[in-house]
Each structure stands twice: as structure tokens, then as C-alpha cells.
Amino acid sequence: EAQVTQNPRYLITVTGKKLTVTCSQNMNHEYMSWYRQDPGLGLRQIYYSMNVEVTDKGDVPEGYKVSRKEKRNFPLILESPSPNQTSLYFCASSFKDRFYGYTFGSGTRLTVV
Amino acid sequence: AQKVTQAQTEISVVEKEDVTLDCVYETRDTTYYLFWYKQPPSGELVFLIRRNSFDEQNEISGRYSWNFQKSTSSFNFTITASQVVDSAVYFCALDSGTYKYIFGTGTRLKVLA
Numbered sequence: 542e543a544q545v546t547q548n549p550r551y552l553i554t555v556t557g558k559k560l561t562v563t564c565s566q567n568m569n570h571e572y573m574s575w576y577r578q579d580p581g582l583g584l585r586q587i588y589y590s591m592n593v594e595v596t597d598k599g600d601v602p603e604g605y606k607v608s609r610k611e612k613r614n615f616p617l618i619l620e621s622p623s624p625n626q627t628s629l630y631f632c633a634s635s636f637k638d639r640f641y642g643y644t645f646g647s648g649t650r651l652t653v654v
Numbered sequence: 655a656q657k658v659t660q661a662q663t664e665i666s667v668v669e670k671e672d673v674t675l676d677c678v679y680e681t682r683d684t685t686y687y688l689f690w691y692k693q694p695p696s697g698e699l700v701f702l703i704r705r706n707s708f709d710e711q712n713e714i715s716g717r718y719s720w721n722f723q724k725s726t727s728s729f730n731f732t733i734t735a736s737q738v739v740d741s742a743v744y745f746c747a748l749d750s751g752t753y754k755y756i757f758g759t760g761t762r763l764k765v766l767a
Contacts, residue, residue, distance in 0.1 A: 574755065583660075583745060583759035584699075599754060631699060642689050642701035643755075 543568045547632050547646035554622055554653055562617045562649050564632030570644070571637040573615040574599070575607065577628040578648075584631065590615055591637070622653040656681045658748045660758035667736050668766050675731040675761045677746030683707075686750040688722065688729040693743040693760070705729060736765045 545566045554560055566573065574589040576599075586599030590609040604626055606618040615634075619626060629650050633643035657680040667673045679688065690702040703713060705722050713720045717734045733740050746758045 576757070581663075581759060584757040586755060586757075589754070600756075629697075633699075642691070642704050643699070644701070645699040648697055 543644065545632055545634050545644050545646040547630075547649050550647060550649060552649060552651050554651070556623055556653055557621050560619050560622060560651075562619075562630060562632075562651070564615045564617065564646055565613050566615075566632075566634040566644070567613065568634065568636075568644065569612065570634035571612070573609065573632065573634045574643070575605070575615070575617050576631045576633065577601065577626075578631060579628050587617070587630075619651075622651075624653050627651060627653050656683075656748055656750055656754070656756050658746050658756050658758035660744075660746055660761050662761045663759075664762040664764065666764040666766060669738060670735050672732060672734050673736050673763065673765075675733075675744050675746075675763065677729045677731065677758060679727050679729065679746070679748045681748060681750045683750040686748060689747040689749065690720065690729075690731050691745045691747065691757075693745065695741070699745070702731075733763075736763075738765050738767050741765045 548563045571592045575587040576584040578584045585601045587605050588607040590596040593609055593612050596607050609615050629648050631648050632646040635643050659678045686707045688705045692700045710722050719732045721730045741764050743760045743762045745760045749755045
């Protein structure tokens, strides 16, 4: 089944403790992206990647890191999480031309206390 | 700058009523793509439709229809004879080919039985 797999689905962590949210897709998509969803703000792009080893900042990159060492994987790293990073996170992927729109992962609900 | 505005935060309708969700966008690019996504209460994000800037034909898919007007920079979404299962948050998105993909803040639709 074609899908984007995010893990974990739920995570509660403490301020400052490094964490990684994994994202993997099995559709051979070139383009991958991370979003955070907050009430009243919609989805805001954190980082995106056009292909292996090519990444760029979205609109809200502060406090996040990404890497794209393999085409299928695009992990999101929070080196020192803070409470304002409590949010619902989505990973998405698509072909380079984005003709069929994004395929989204199921989301990761992160709480930083 | 690119921007997507969904001015309707929440809409409530009674089942079988028609409802239109508004989307207004801003971009300086001449080539761009517009999308609608649905987020039902279960939380996943589902791609509904894509339109490119050169194709102003309206589209109908079952009870769903989309009206794209470049003159007013709008890409509105109409649900005819709404059903309870249409209750969801609907997002409009703009992709102008710069690889940044901007979402609106979403419209929550509640369809009451």
C-alpha cells in the first residue's frame, strides 16, 4: 500500500530532550515536507526537500533540523524541544511536479512539557 | 509574497443544504497550482483536487465542484446537498513552483443532521 509512515503517533517529552520524528514513504517521491498544525494557524511548512541531500527552510524552521540521506526517509529532529513546539506534525510527500498533490502521514502529536 | 486566505473560520449547515467554502490567494508567479484538502475528525489529510493556473475550467466531481477565477484570485469549493460525512476541516493550498507550498488556515464545516 502506498503510504507515508510517521512515528511515533504520540509523544510527550520534556524541555531540552532531543527527539526525532521519523517519516518514510514508499512511493519513490522526490519531494518531501514537514508541516506543523496549530489551531487558527492552519498548516505551516517547516522544511522541505526536493530530492536526496537537497533541503530548504519553509516558513517556520527555527528549532528544527532535517536530513535527506535516502529518498524514502525525511526525519524531523528537535535538538532542544521547547513548549512552543507542542503541536501536531505532518510529513508529506509527492512527485516532483506535485501533480497529484501531497500524500500525508497520519500525524505526530507532540507535547513538550 | 504568497498567501492563502480562508476567511470563513467555521460554517454550520443543515444536511442537504449547499455550502461554498471560499479561498483567495496571492502570488506574483504566473504559473502556480491550487489545491483543496480535507481533514475529517480522524485527523488525516486527504487530497481532493489540484488546479493549475492555466486551466480555469470549473470541475465537478459528484457533489463537489470547484470554481477557479483568476480575475478575482479565488478558488472556491462547493458541496451540493451536504451530508454529515462532509463535516471536516477543509484547507486550500497554493504551490507556486518555488517548492514552498502554502496552506490557508482552514474552514471547519459542520453539517448537522
